[in-house]
Amino acid sequence: MFSFPDNSDMFTRRCVWVNGPVIVGAGPSGLAVAAGLKDGGVPFVLLDRADCIASLWQKRTYDRLKLHLPKQFCQLPNFPFPEHYPEYPTKKQFIDYLESYAKHFNIKPRFNETVESAKYDESGSLWRVKTVSVEGAEVEYMCQWLVVATGENAERLVPEIEGLKEFGGEVIHACDYKSGESLRGKKVLVVGCGNSGMEISLDLCDHDAKPSMVVRSSVHILPREMFGKSTFELAMVMLRWLPLWFVDKILLVLAWMILGNIEKLGLKRPSVGPLELKNTRGKTPVLDIGALAKIRSREIQLVPGIKRFSCGAAEFVNGEKLEFDSVVLATGYCSNVPFWLQEIEFFSKNGFPKEPFPNGWKGKAGLYAVGFTRRGISGASADALKIAQDISNAWKECDMKKRKLNVPTHRRCISTF
Numbered sequence: 001m002f003s004f005p006d007n008s009d010m011f012t013r014r015c016v017w018v019n020g021p022v023i024v025g026a027g028p029s030g031l032a033v034a035a036g037l038k039d040g041g042v043p044f045v046l047l048d049r050a051d052c053i054a055s056l057w058q059k060r061t062y063d064r065l066k067l068h069l070p071k072q073f074c075q076l077p078n079f080p081f082p083e084h085y086p087e088y089p090t091k092k093q094f095i096d097y098l099e100s101y102a103k104h105f106n107i108k109p110r111f112n113e114t115v116e117s118a119k120y121d122e123s124g125s126l127w128r129v130k131t132v133s134v135e136g137a138e139v140e141y142m143c144q145w146l147v148v149a150t151g152e153n154a155e156r157l158v159p160e161i162e163g164l165k166e167f168g169g170e171v172i173h174a175c176d177y178k179s180g181e182s183l184r185g186k187k188v189l190v191v192g193c194g195n196s197g198m199e200i201s202l203d204l205c206d207h208d209a210k211p212s213m214v215v216r217s218s219v220h221i222l223p224r225e226m227f228g229k230s231t232f233e234l235a236m237v238m239l240r241w242l243p244l245w246f247v248d249k250i251l252l253v254l255a256w257m258i259l260g261n262i263e264k265l266g267l268k269r270p271s272v273g274p275l276e277l278k279n280t281r282g283k284t285p286v287l288d289i290g291a292l293a294k295i296r297s298r299e300i301q302l303v304p305g306i307k308r309f310s311c312g313a314a315e316f317v318n319g320e321k322l323e324f325d326s327v328v329l330a331t332g333y334c335s336n337v338p339f340w341l342q343e344i345e346f347f348s349k350n351g352f353p354k355e356p357f358p359n360g361w362k363g364k365a366g367l368y369a370v371g372f373t374r375r376g377i378s379g380a381s382a383d384a385l386k387i388a389q390d391i392s393n394a395w396k397e398c399d400m401k402k403r404k405l406n407v408p409t410h411r412r413c414i415s416t417f
Contacts, residue, residue: 013130013138020044021366021391022129022141024118025149026053026109028098029371029380032076033147035105036388039078042395045141046107047131049114054098056153057091060175064203065091068195068287070230074377076101077385087230113139118146119342120365127366144366144398145391148341151371151380152282152352153333159191163309170326174200177328180207187212187323189314191306192330193219193267195284198291200330201300212322213295216305219267220274220285221292222251223258231287235275248273259288265295266302282374335372343367361386366394 020037023030026048037044052058066088067074071081074094079101085093101107113131121128129141156173164171174196180188180203190201190213197213198221204211222231231251238247251274263269270277274285294300305317315321335351346353346363353360357373361383368387373379 013140016045016139016141018043018045018141018143020143020395021145021147021368022047022127022143023147023149024048024115024129025151025154025371026050026111027056027149027151027371028054028076028377029151029384030109030147030149031098031101031105031107032381032384033149033368033370033387034107034109035079035101036077036384037391038105038107040388040392040395042388042392045143046109047113047115047129047141048109048111051111053102053109054095056151056175057095057098061091062174062177062196062200062203063091063179064199067094068224069232069376069378073232073236075381076377077381079104115340117340117342120367125365145368145394146366147368147370147387147391148337148347148372149370150336152335152374154336154351155334156329157332157334158329159331161191161306161309164327166311167309167314167327168311169324172326172328174328174330175333180204180209183207183209183326185209186325189303189322189324189327190214190330191327192332193286194330194332195286196332197330198286199289200328202289202291202294205294205299210301211299212301212303212324214304214306215266215302218270220269220277221259221262221267221288222255222274222285224287224289226254226258239275244275244279245273248275251275259292262292265292267295278374284374358382362390 020043023033023044023046026046030046031053034044034046048055050059070087071085071089075081081089081097089097112134116130116132118127118129126142126144127146129143129146131139131141156175158173177200183204184207187210188204190197190204190211193213193215201211201213224231226234235247235251238250272280277283278285291300295302303316303322307315307317313321313323337347337351338349341347346367346369348354352372353363353369357375357379360369360372362368368391370383370387371380373383
């Protein structure tokens with residue numbers, strides 16, 4: 001990597017040439033690509049706006065969180081989980097694993113650098129990635145390859161609900177929820193019935209709070225395990241031999257046998273099967289770890305969609321009005337790619353690659369995406385391996401051409417700032 005001298009009298013932004021790719025995002029996806037590049041001897045710069053790796057896991061998840069899938073489906077390439085880890089590692093264990101991964105491959109991200117913009121400069125056939133640090137320092141990285149690893153869950157989604165600002169009580173997003181300890185005895189409205197909404201409602205019950213959960217639409221709920229086997233693992237085995245639609249039918253029959261008819265509880269199932277829904281719309285089925293029992297016992301109350309909020313209360317679409325002390329918005333996350341990447345061919349307006357898995361990992365002009373498969377860490381790991389190999393091949397070919405032409409390993413560039 002070649003950097004110009006930091007001369008504040010001459011420049012307001014440093015200009016840095018990276019003899020390899022720039023990776024944006026130091027979560028599991030970015031770390032996996034970085035490890036693959038290390039293995040291939042390719043230099044790179046790994047950027048992250050936070051002050052740690054995997055900031056989503058470290059700073060925006062609740063305390064009781066565990067991996068929803070068995071550990072063998074959540075490990076990064078070439079680095080298995082420790083044998084003594086349980087089948088479903090805790091949040092702390094997963095963070096420890098990621099930190100060990102970074103240390104093992106000697107990955108050193110540049111923290112506290114927020115990417116403000118990235119665009120391809122056709123005249124120079126390179127990417128210009130502009131960042132600003134927490135201290136206000138600005139840097140422009142120039143590179144031939146750009147890896148977008150900010151993932152599916154970069155920004156919280158906060159719905160616009162009439163009267164929410166007038167509610168008056170505590171309103172937090174799920175990313176700020178840690179535990180129900182401070183909410184003991186309080187009436188809490190949990191908006192959202194996905195995995196986060198279900199687990200937060202369960203956690204509130206365990207801390208003697210009184211949760212009500214908004215169920216606005218249909219939802220698939222499956223047991224986390226079936227007959228001693230992970231439901232996910234069982235589905236993956238069946239998909240080797242059976243079509244997806246048939247596996248969906250088998251899963252739903254088994255779920256009915258184990259969980260009973262959940263529609264009697266007010267939980268309507270979608271008309272599309274759980275695997276097909278995940279593949280086509282990215283909507284993950286809920287893997288039950290105890291919330292359903294609390295719903296049956298009415299310790300978790302189910303309420304319909306919200307019509308509006310008022311001071312200390314919520315009115316629902318069925319006309320009912322209930323009082324609450326706090327609101328937790330388990331309303332999900334979204335990609336932040338459209339806010340900083342100036343590119344319209346590869347990424348769609350929602351911040352996901354236009355091509356679905358397994359073809360959404362590579363764009364044009366050295367652009368790559370990892371962590372957007374809607375298939376969790378296993379999908380990200382598969383894409384990371386392909387990206388690292390593809391860049392390694394291109395980098396070696398480029399390096400050989402430079403050696404033949406006797407070109408220095410760095411490229412000089414002129415700053416115009």
